[in-house]
Structure formats: C-alpha cells, structure tokens
Amino acid sequence: MSEPRVLVVFFSRTGTTRRLAGALAGMMSADIEEICDFTERRGALGYLRCVIDSWRKRPAEIVPAGLDPSQYDLVLVGTPVWAGAVSAPVRAYLLQNRSRFRHVGFFCIFGGLGAGTAFDEMRALAGKAPVAQCKVRASQVQRGVRTTALESFAGVLERHLAHYAALEWSC
Numbered sequence: 001m002s003e004p005r006v007l008v009v010f011f012s013r014t015g016t017t018r019r020l021a022g023a024l025a026g027m028m029s030a031d032i033e034e035i036c037d038f039t040e041r042r043g044a045l046g047y048l049r050c051v052i053d054s055w056r057k058r059p060a061e062i063v064p065a066g067l068d069p070s071q072y073d074l075v076l077v078g079t080p081v082w083a084g085a086v087s088a089p090v091r092a093y094l095l096q097n098r099s100r101f102r103h104v105g106f107f108c109i110f111g112g113l114g115a116g117t118a119f120d121e122m123r124a125l126a127g128k129a130p131v132a133q134c135k136v137r138a139s140q141v142q143r144g145v146r147t148t149a150l151e152s153f154a155g156v157l158e159r160h161l162a163h164y165a166a167l168e169w170s171c
C-alpha cells in the first residue's frame with residue numbers, strides 16, 4: 001500500500017499565506033508549490049491591481065505550475081482573501097488545473113471578512129467540493145502559525161487520507 005501523496009499550493013503577496021502553507025505542508029508531509037504571477041503587486045498601486053482583479057473576477061497570468069496536481073491524492077490550495085474574493089493568481093491556478101484534481105482542500109487567510117465567499121468561488125473554480133476547508137485570520141498567523149484551526153484542519157485531512165488508503169488496500 002503506497003502512502004497517499006499530498007500537495008500544498010498557495011499564493012502569497014506579503015508572506016502570511018506562505019507561512020501557513022509551510023506549516024501545513026510540514027504537518028501533512030506534503031510537497032509544496034508557490035504560485036507566481038507576472039503582475040507587480042507591491043505598494044499602493046499593486047494593492048489596487050489586486051482589488052481590481054478581484055472585482056473583475058480576472059485570473060492572473062501565472063507561471064506554469066512545476067508540479068502536476070494529477071499525481072497527488074489530495075491538493076490543498078491556499079489563498080489570501082482579496083476584496084471578499086479568492087486572489088487572482090489562485091483563481092488562475094484553479095481554472096487551469098480543474099480537470100487534474102482528485103481531491104481538494106482549501107485554506108484562506110483573511111483580515112476579518114469575506115472568507116465564505118472566497119471558499120464558494122474556489123469550489124466553483126475547482127469544479128469540486130473540498131474535503132475540508134480552513135480559514136485563519138492574518139493576525140492569528142502573526143501570533144503563531146500552528147493555530148487551533150490549522151491543527152483541526154490537518155486532523156480532518158489525515159482522516160480522509162486514511163480512508164483513501166483503506167479503499168486502495170481493499171481493491
């Protein structure tokens with residue numbers, strides 16, 4: 001029986017989602033991939049570009065993924081919430097890879113509003129319901145990355161992975 005393979009994929013503009021993704025990948029013994037896009041998003045003008053992309057529901061132009069999500073049993077996709085929506089680079093990643101996901105989980109980092117609508121968008125973009133999802137406030141990550149929400153997310157994911165492994169064993 002082979003070990004289930006897990007991939008953590010994320011975009012981060014200012015590092016908060018990156019910190020959480022790193023912790024999650026460690027907890028799940030997962031491979032990790034950062035989504036990079038070609039838009040300058042630093043500073044006030046960069047912030048404005050993020051907001052406009054979100055309002056227009058516009059996917060970003062992203063660097064092609066290095067790791068193939070179809071090679072993983074579970075792909076965990078993480079985004080910051082921008083203007084109550086999924087970030088434009090994650091929007092692009094989900095659209096480009098929607099036919100390659102076996103199972104997905106979602107996590108998002110937010111200031112205080114809009115995580116629910118971002119999750120709804122992620123589900124529609126991926127064309128799949130997540131096995132679990134986890135929202136964490138940016139302020140919590142700044143206090144310490146291993147939050148209770150992250151620990152219980154990882155616990156639910158581990159149970160799903162054990163179930164997949166058992167199914168494979170019984171075939």
Ligand SMILES: Cc1cc2nc3c(=O)[nH]c(=O)nc-3n(C[C@H](O)[C@H](O)[C@H](O)COP(=O)(O)O)c2cc1C
Nearest residue numbers: 012013014015016017080081083084111112113138
């Ligand atoms: C353009 C922009 C729009 C944002 N809009 C929201 C929002 O609607 N609701 C919210 O709770 N946080 C919002 N935030 C805060 C981010 O979700 C939060 O700071 C997140 O941690 C950033 O992640 P990062 O450091 O990985 O880029 C916004 C941030 C940016 C840059």
